Amino acid sequence: MYRHLELAYLGIQVPDPAVLTPFFGEVIGLIPGESVSPGALTWRNDGKAHRLFVEAGDANDATLLGFEAADDASFDELTERIRAAGTGILDGDASVRAARGVERLVSTPAPWGVRVEIVTGLEDAATPFQSALIPSGFRTEGVGFGHVVFATTAFEESHQFAVDVLGLQQTDWLEMELGGGMVLEVRFYHCNERHHTLALAHAPFDLPQTLHHVMFETNERDDVGAAFDRAWASGLPIPNGLGRHDNDGMFSFYVGSPAGFQVEIGHGAKTVGEEWDGNRSYDQISAWGHQPLRLA
Numbered sequence: 701m702y703r704h705l706e707l708a709y710l711g712i713q714v715p716d717p718a719v720l721t722p723f724f725g726e727v728i729g730l731i732p733g734e735s736v737s738p739g740a741l742t743w744r745n746d747g748k749a750h751r752l753f754v755e756a757g758d759a760n761d762a763t764l765l766g767f768e769a770a771d772d773a774s775f776d777e778l779t780e781r782i783r784a785a786g787t788g789i790l791d792g793d794a795s796v797r798a799a800r801g802v803e804r805l806v807s808t809p810a811p812w813g814v815r816v817e818i819v820t821g822l823e824d825a826a827t828p829f830q831s832a833l834i835p836s837g838f839r840t841e842g843v844g845f846g847h848v849v850f851a852t853t854a855f856e857e858s859h860q861f862a863v864d865v866l867g868l869q870q871t872d873w874l875e876m877e878l879g880g881g882m883v884l885e886v887r888f889y890h891c892n893e894r895h896h897t898l899a900l901a902h903a904p905f906d907l908p909q910t911l912h913h914v915m916f917e918t919n920e921r922d923d924v925g926a927a928f929d930r931a932w933a934s935g936l937p938i939p940n941g942l943g944r945h946d947n948d949g950m951f952s953f954y955v956g957s958p959a960g961f962q963v964e965i966g967h968g969a970k971t972v973g974e975e976w977d978g979n980r981s982y983d984q985i986s987a988w989g990h991q992p993l994r995l996a
């Protein structure tokens with residue numbers, strides 16, 4: 701199985717972490733993880749101890765992105781590349797490693813504004829994952845907990861960091877005319893069989909949040925439909941109703957979280973391999989659907 705890195709966890713900082721509890725627990729269908737530090741909440745979408753850290757703070761954005769290396773050798777190789785890149789590297793001490801529930805950890809700032817942590821040995825939860833709201837469970841085995849998409853003005857620098865430092869491969873890219881001379885440009889990157897683990901959108905100016913969305917993939921299509929019903933009933937924004945993306949083929953919808961960033965729930969995306977010859981441009985986000993249904 702092709703597996704260089706997996707998305708291990710995402711850290712989000714909001715003024716009041718409890719504000720997101722009904723959203724993650726009752727709309728998305730995640731389950732609470734163990735508490736790792738006072739005032740912070742964690743969430744799971746599989747058998748790992750935690751996949752989301754929600755901490756109290758002023759950022760109101762993602763602050764942390766964890767990637768788990770396939771093994772010690774790839775951890776060492778990646779650490780060397782970070783050192784050589786000169787972006788600055790910190791060794792995680794015992795307290796940081798304990799808080800994240802990992803064996804090894806180094807971190808460096810990413811150009812799009814989050815701290816990237818490279819880890820090994822992300823610990824398992826004490827109990828199996830079971831969500832009454834997502835009976836099929838989420839697809840995470842060998843592909844990480846989902847994908848994340850950030851918008852950044854530091855687009856080329858971020859691309860170089862993703863490819864040359866983290867060693868991600870570009871899967872494909874989107875270049876779409878928006879009218880008025882505006883072009884939407886998004887690049888998609890893989891590091892395992894998931895079509896993209898990271899995508900970067902070229903922001904024309906600094907936006908209030910760099911995190912555009914985090915995606916969770918269900919094992920069965922019906923769980924996407926049921927999640928859509930819950931999102932609709934919640935009254936939250938639905939920036940994109942059900943549809944299918946053109947490049948990864950994912951059937952999904954997007955719901956706006958109470959903190960602003962969006963969550964995509966999807967199923968059935970195509971997978972990629974280490975030898976990938978599909979790196980081409982797309983000129984539309986979706987083959988069909990994804991219409992704006994209810995905006996904030």
Ligand SMILES: [Fe+2]
Binds near residue numbers: 847849913915964
């Ligand atoms: Fe997505």
